[in-house]
Amino acid sequence: MKGKRICVIGAGRWGQNHIKTLAQMGVLAAILEENKERAEEIKKNYSGCYFCNNLEEAILQRYDGYVVATPAETHYKIGKQLLNNGLHVLIEKPMTLHSEEAEDLVKTARAKSSSLMVGHVLLFHPAIRKIKELLLQNKIGQLYYAYSTRLNLGTVRTEENVFWSFAPHDISVLNYLIGTTPLHIQAKGAKFLQDKIFDLTMTQFEYVDNVHAHIHVSWLHPFKEQRLVLVGSKGMISFDDSSADKEILFYDKHIDIVGGIPIKVDKATEVIPYEKRAPLTEELTYFVENLGKEIKIANGMSGWEVVKILEDVQRLITE
Numbered sequence: 001m002k003g004k005r006i007c008v009i010g011a012g013r014w015g016q017n018h019i020k021t022l023a024q025m026g027v028l029a030a031i032l033e034e035n036k037e038r039a040e041e042i043k044k045n046y047s048g049c050y051f052c053n054n055l056e057e058a059i060l061q062r063y064d065g066y067v068v069a070t071p072a073e074t075h076y077k078i079g080k081q082l083l084n085n086g087l088h089v090l091i092e093k094p095m096t097l098h099s100e101e102a103e104d105l106v107k108t109a110r111a112k113s114s115s116l117m118v119g120h121v122l123l124f125h126p127a128i129r130k131i132k133e134l135l136l137q138n139k140i141g142q143l144y145y146a147y148s149t150r151l152n153l154g155t156v157r158t159e160e161n162v163f164w165s166f167a168p169h170d171i172s173v174l175n176y177l178i179g180t181t182p183l184h185i186q187a188k189g190a191k192f193l194q195d196k197i198f199d200l201t202m203t204q205f206e207y208v209d210n211v212h213a214h215i216h217v218s219w220l221h222p223f224k225e226q227r228l229v230l231v232g233s234k235g236m237i238s239f240d241d242s243s244a245d246k247e248i249l250f251y252d253k254h255i256d257i258v259g260g261i262p263i264k265v266d267k268a269t270e271v272i273p274y275e276k277r278a279p280l281t282e283e284l285t286y287f288v289e290n291l292g293k294e295i296k297i298a299n300g301m302s303g304w305e306v307v308k309i310l311e312d313v314q315r316l317i318t319e
Contacts, residue, residue, distance in 0.1 A: 004288050005029035007052070007063040009078060011042050014092065015069030019046065021280050022067070027288055032058050059085050065115075065291050067284075068092060072160075076101040079116075083108040088115040088291045090284075093168045095303035099311055102304040109300055117287050117295045118303030120172035124282035127239050127248055130274040131230070132177055139250065140232030145212040146174060148228050151221035161198035163189065163313055166217040171306045172298070173228065174205065174213050181305050182207050189317035192220065203313055237272075248272040 004027045008018050011033035022028035023046060032052040033039040039051055052058040055078060058066070068078050068091045076096045082089045083105060095118045096102045109116035122128055135143065148170035157165050175181055182205035189198035200218035207213065226241040236251040252267035286297065 002026070004064045004291065006065045006067060006288065007032065007058050007061070008067045008069060009055070009058065010068065010070035010092075011035075011038055012069065012071075015067075016042070017280060018067050018069050018284070021278070021284055023049075025281070025284065025288070027064075029063055030058065030061065055081060059087065062087070064088065065090065065287060067119075067287075069119075072097055076105065079105050080108060083112055083114050083116065086112045086114055090117040090119060090287045091303070092119040093121075093172070093303070093306070094164065094310060095300070095307055097307075099304060099308045102300070102307045106300040106304055113292075115287075115291055115293060115295050116300035116303075117290075118298050118300065118306075119283065120168065120298045120302065120306070121279045121283050122169050122173050122241075123176050123298045124286060125241070125279040126274050126277050126282065127241070127246060128173055128176070128228075130248060130272065131228070131237060131239065134237065134248075134250070134272065135177060135230070139235060140230060140237055141234030141254070142209075142232055143178070143211050144231045144233065145214075146177065146228070146230045147214045147216070148174060149225050150215075150217045151223070151225045152219055153221055153224075154219055156193060156199070156219050157197065158194065161189070161201070161314070161317075162217050162219050163187075163198060163201045163203070163317070164310055166219070167201070167203070167215055167313075168306050168310065170215045170217070171309050172302065174215070175302065175305060176297075177230070178207050178211055178213070180208055182213075182309070185309065185312050185316065187313045187316040198317055201313065201317060246276065248274060 006022050006027045007030040009032045011031055030050040030052055065088045066082050072094050075091050079091050150166040184206040187203040189201040192199050199220050203215045205213045224242045228239045230237045234254055236253055238249045250270040250272050254265050256263045
């Protein structure tokens with residue numbers, strides 16, 4: 001990773017998180033921010049960093065990698081220009097606003113032998129990685145169902161509904177943990193504050209092997225909750241990323257069928273240890289270490305699949 005040079009395009013709230021993290025990693029080389037006032041403010045803290053005037057200049061510099069943290073409606077145009085020039089790119093979520101555009105970026109990256117990654121940062125959360133490991137170790141047996149909640153009071157959007165705003169995280173995590181994409185989707189939503197913007201949605205997924213899952217997202221909720229629960233034939237797992245301790249809990253609980261009679265098995269709850277590291281640092285480290293290589297986690301294909309699901313749910317809740 002030493003000696004790599006990364007350019008961040010977009011220095012808004014989340015872009016500044018990328019800038020700070022890459023600077024701490026020692027690989028931040030350049031920033032492109034078209035808002036002149038914001039760029040001048042950021043220069044005060046990153047005086048040693050080069051500030052590009054436009055995308056064309058950033059491309060000509062041919063940095064080792066580019067992080068696109070601009071508004072979602074610009075992701076396709078910027079990503080396409082970078083990939084067409086054979087550059088390696090991490091695009092923030094959602095990858096694009098249309099699945100056709102996401103598919104085109106995947107094809108362009110493949111044609112140009114460029115690394116393409118999507119900023120589904122929770123796939124690099126050490127707790128999520130640990131839960132994946134537990135599933136592979138058959139800790140809870142056959143997975144029956146999972147659910148994910150992302151609830152809070154605000155931030156209410158005026159351009160996108162709550163599912164597009166909150167749920168890309170949950171979709172990417174469920175697909176990663178289950179190892180595939182859903183076969184069937186059902187969804188309902190409700191609008192309270194604005195005529196065309198959904199404030200809450202409930203989405204049900206059916207995967208292969210009769211695995212079911214649901215996602216509940218809302219920005220009209222009295223407290224913050226970011227909870228993931230998985231239920232299997234031998235046990236259950238829960239993780240609440242909004243809690244103070246962020247513990248992974250294993251519940252030694254299940255139902256046995258004995259002689260046709262359901263028998264409850266209810267044993268002790270176990271705290272599963274894991275190394276608590278910053279997910280964004282883990283994500284950016286993976287990106288930098290895999291520049292020019294095959295991206296296996298949060299790659300362009302997985303980003304495209306998330307956008308397709310976002311589109312399907314949008315259609316279902318507006319029917």
